[in-house]
Amino acid sequence: MTDAYLVLDRLKKSYPRAGQPPLQVLNGLDVAVEEGALLSILGPSGCGKSTLLNIINGLDDATSGAVRLAGTEVTTKTRSGVKIGVVFQQPRLLDWRSVRDNVALPLQEMGLPADEIADRVRRYLDIVGLGEFAGYYPLQLSGGMQQRVSLARGLAIEPDLLLADEPFSALDEISARKLRQEFIRIWDETGKTILFVTHNIREAVFLSTRMLVITNRPSQVYLDLPVEAPYPRHPEDDVLFELEKSVTRDFMRMEDQAGLARVGSTG
Numbered sequence: 001m002t003d004a005y006l007v008l009d010r011l012k013k014s015y016p017r018a019g020q021p022p023l024q025v026l027n028g029l030d031v032a033v034e035e036g037a038l039l040s041i042l043g044p045s046g047c048g049k050s051t052l053l054n055i056i057n058g059l060d061d062a063t064s065g066a067v068r069l070a071g072t073e074v075t076t077k078t079r080s081g082v083k084i085g086v087v088f089q090q091p092r093l094l095d096w097r098s099v100r101d102n103v104a105l106p107l108q109e110m111g112l113p114a115d116e117i118a119d120r121v122r123r124y125l126d127i128v129g130l131g132e133f134a135g136y137y138p139l140q141l142s143g144g145m146q147q148r149v150s151l152a153r154g155l156a157i158e159p160d161l162l163l164a165d166e167p168f169s170a171l172d173e174i175s176a177r178k179l180r181q182e183f184i185r186i187w188d189e190t191g192k193t194i195l196f197v198t199h200n201i202r203e204a205v206f207l208s209t210r211m212l213v214i215t216n217r218p219s220q221v222y223l224d225l226p227v228e229a230p231y232p233r234h235p236e237d238d239v240l241f242e243l244e245k246s247v248t249r250d251f252m253r254m255e256d257q258a259g260l261a262r263v264g265s266t267g
């Protein structure tokens with residue numbers, strides 16, 4: 001367990017609340033993630049998925065337990081040296097910078113030479129299908145196009161670990177399908193590790209090598225499941241469809257149990 005690329009070791013997180021007991025969010029996650037995994041993380045709204053990504057990214061501290069990345073403990077004060085890219089649910093673009101300059105910004109912060117920056121910006125905007133929109137400003141693009149710029153920005157730094165928080169949820173299904181294929185291609189070519197938060201069970205089954213289903217708050221791992229179907233996968237593949245149905249059933253059972261527990265505790 002301690003050898004894995006990313007280790008969540010009895011990870012707990014709670015937030016203080018005025019006049020109330022702390023809000024218990026993560027309640028002892030124990031997970032070891034192998035290098036090169038494409039791990040999707042599913043769970044009910046508010047169970048702490050974004051909180052978990054923030055802790056792994058060193059933007060927030062665990063209340064107890066630890067995150068270790070490539071053997072180094074990650075906190076807000078200590079970084080592992082692993083290059084982390086992030087793609088959020090919201091595009092979070094700078095409206096006053098062109099598409100090109102938004103994607104270039106983190107590359108400039110990394111101190112890359114100008115020609116390398118120009119190359120990467122072009123390459124990753126092409127990958128997300130926005131090569132012709134480099135000179136546009138975010139407000140001249142649709143929401144889905146802005147999300148694709150954000151994806152290009154996250155990928156362009158060529159991270160060792162990509163943390164993706166529902167990156168396709170704002171896209172129409174056809175654009176999302178194309179981008180998922182690209183996403184798998186990039187993951188396959190680079191061999192990097194990806195943690196992928198989604199509410200979409202079909203998407204998780206289609207993309208990932210492993211799925212983690214997390215319970216309602218205070219959250220624990222409910223299901224940790226390998227997805228063994230070979231790539232390339234087809235969204236309508238029978239094996240994937242069966243797996244989707246079975247995970248959906250498990251997910252609903254988990255929600256029912258949580259509902260019963262709530263009724264039990266108030267009744």
Ligand SMILES: Nc1ncnc2c1ncn2[C@@H]1O[C@H](COP(=O)(O)OP(=O)(O)OP(=O)(O)O)[C@@H](O)[C@H]1O
Pocket residue numbers: 015023025043044045046047048049050051052
């Ligand atoms: N900085 C913070 N301070 C206080 N509470 C917080 C903070 N960040 C998150 N929370 C609370 O922690 C819980 C988990 O939030 P989080 O955003 O991690 O959930 P999530 O699983 O990503 O939700 P969703 O699926 O709806 O995006 C929520 O109840 C939220 O209100």
